[in-house]
Amino acid sequence: MAESKVHGDGVTGFMLRTAEAHQEMGHVRQAISDYLYIIRQEPDTKEAREAYGRLVRIAQDFEAQERLYAATDLFRRIQEATSSL
Secondary structure (H helix, E strand, C coil): CCCCCCCCCHHHHHHHHHHHHHHHCCCHHHHHHHHHHHHHHCCCCHHHHHHHHHHHHHHHHHHHCCCHHHHHHHHHHHHHHHCCC
16 A cells, blocks of 8 residues: 555545555556546645646656647646636
């Protein structure tokens, strides 16, 4: 199991730790879903800023792996999640 990291209290902190664990285990789709949930539900938190950064890095990794559809799709989903901020 992934090492627990301290990220705030409550649901948002839990969701970030869960997303990180999913990402570390290679469950990237679930991690993306969790990160997007954090951004949509708690956009003004440090956890949302961390989630945003992790999503961008995942999209950049997709691009580097020449998974251009996945990169484009994720960048669009990030933009949609943050457009109302």
